[in-house]
Amino acid sequence: MIEYNPAAARYYQEVSEQCIHYLSIDGVIFGFHQNQLKVLLLRWKGTEEWSLPGGFIRKAESVDVAAQRIMQERTGLNELYLHQFHVFGEAVRYNQEETWRKINLPIQGVNWSERTISLGYYALVDHSKVVPTPDFLTEECRWWSLDQIPALLFDHNYIINVALASLRKQLNDQPINHLLPEAFTIPELQRLHETILGYPLDARNFYKKTMASGSLERLSERRAGTPHKAPYLYRFNLRPFA
Amino acid sequence: MIEYNPAAARYYQEVSEQCIHYLSIDGVIFGFHQNQLKVLLLRWKGTEEWSLPGGFIRKAESVDVAAQRIMQERTGLNELYLHQFHVFGEAVRYNQEETWRKINLPIQGVNWSERTISLGYYALVDHSKVVPTPDFLTEECRWWSLDQIPALLFDHNYIINVALASLRKQLNDQPINHLLPEAFTIPELQRLHETILGYPLDARNFYKKTMASGSLERLSERRAGTPHKAPYLYRFNLRPFA
Known part of the structure; x- marks a missing residue:
């Protein structure tokens, strides 16, 4: 009991x-x-x-x-x-x-x-x-x-x-940026998409499509502490374009 | 009262x-x-x-x-x-x-x-x-x-x-064929899409995209009683492809 x-x-x-x-x-x-x-x-x-x-x-x-x-x-x-x-x-x-x-x-x-x-x-x-x-x-x-x-x-x-x-x-209709910290790298964003979808995406296509969407803003900092060349950090640009 | x-x-x-x-x-x-x-x-x-x-x-x-x-x-x-x-x-x-x-x-x-x-x-x-x-x-x-x-x-x-x-x-996710009679012409299907969306679509692009989807089956009959050359009738092919 x-x-x-x-x-x-x-x-x-x-x-x-x-x-x-x-x-x-x-x-x-x-x-x-x-x-x-x-x-x-x-x-x-x-x-x-x-x-x-x-x-x-x-x-x-x-x-x-x-x-x-x-x-x-x-x-x-x-x-x-x-x-x-x-x-x-x-x-x-x-x-x-x-x-x-x-x-x-x-x-x-x-x-x-x-x-x-x-x-x-x-x-x-x-x-x-x-x-x-x-x-x-x-x-x-x-x-x-x-x-x-x-x-x-x-x-x-x-x-x-x-x-x-x-x-x-609804992956492309939902603000999945809420699942990420404010600043993230493109590979991290790709991994999020892949995890939700359950299958891998082509890195070059993903990069091109994501850049073309105009929804990301590149920050001046890079991700520190990675073994390779430090990748750029991005954040979602939620302001509509003028 | x-x-x-x-x-x-x-x-x-x-x-x-x-x-x-x-x-x-x-x-x-x-x-x-x-x-x-x-x-x-x-x-x-x-x-x-x-x-x-x-x-x-x-x-x-x-x-x-x-x-x-x-x-x-x-x-x-x-x-x-x-x-x-x-x-x-x-x-x-x-x-x-x-x-x-x-x-x-x-x-x-x-x-x-x-x-x-x-x-x-x-x-x-x-x-x-x-x-x-x-x-x-x-x-x-x-x-x-x-x-x-x-x-x-x-x-x-x-x-x-x-x-x-x-x-x-959700237009492309919903079975909007339920809004049409079983047999319809491509212009009729286009008009349905345009009416739901509220804006006109390019006829050639619509035709190409619709045909490429593989979801339509052309019937042997044509639409009778139209002033121009009678257009073909189609129906939705709801069977998945083998």
Whole structure:
């Protein structure tokens, strides 16, 4: 039997009273670190069970504001770049009985809906700026490489797959600069594209196409500490051209 | 005072008991007719007020199934092509008091939520196959050209704008063949692209690009009854190439 602290029980009582039943938000928070695409996962108290960060919408709160609040609490970041990518609305999304048994949720006696429709958001964040922070129900929050993610609670493996497919499809429409530090080299940007797409790109074509887009600005500094000739640093030029 | 029939009052009572509060579905049903992109709108009983078709999700019903059911009721079509394009989740989406006054909804005494989060779907349909059908609360259902749409109830003008922007952005990812009859000419297909995009395309480039895509199959018939040399008919070849 897992011991939840009184704060957790109070949290669920408050959610039941203050939030919209039948609806939840799940967040796939993407970060890029050591040439790997990672997502932030939470480990539930007293278990080896992991899930995505998530939460609920207050009765008078905008859905996008709720998503910002939830992701902010797990990352410490203000004004994250968020994209609402899919509604997970199947009548039966996962085996509830099995899931509750695994995590022994302290929701006995709490009035809640029999199913939850989840609004899926992904966030693109600068990995180095995130302070992973668990919530009332969890005791560990950390990054997992996409290729090492364990079997997750709920339908969260599926949600990550749909988020990644959506990001791939919209790669050129999404501001993926949010995944990089402000200054980066062209090979680092190429590696990010390759990691999202899952296949290698031709370096010369990538360089030409990227330069032709007019979206990059070359800085005067170069990347120090590399074995070869130090490559130039760039940053995204987000101002539109006059 | 508008007189609603007992079926309408019963409908709202049932919705309150059987459907998920706080959530609705709104549908932007796109059709293509006489070189114009059109949407299906409903006129509310005893008024000159128009809105999009919409409805609610039953407590044990998948969201996508609910969307199919609602759009099917308004069009007579089975298995419509639907795409969930945006969640309209602002805390205040429109002036409720003003809106209820305009349509005098028969929901006095019905237990319902103070706001509604709307899941926006667009449908791509063959205009010639649709039988526009009003619901309990409306007395007219018909096509409107996008450039002639009046001021609509709720935030429905905004919803149409977001749907159109989404369709434009995803034009090459969406099966827009659903907007055409099975057999069409290349100029007809070009006109559809131009109408969605809102600007003209070069005919030679369009022809070359379309042929290069390998997605069309030329039929043995030609379009009869045209003043010039009868153009070939094509259809989408949806089978993947071996």
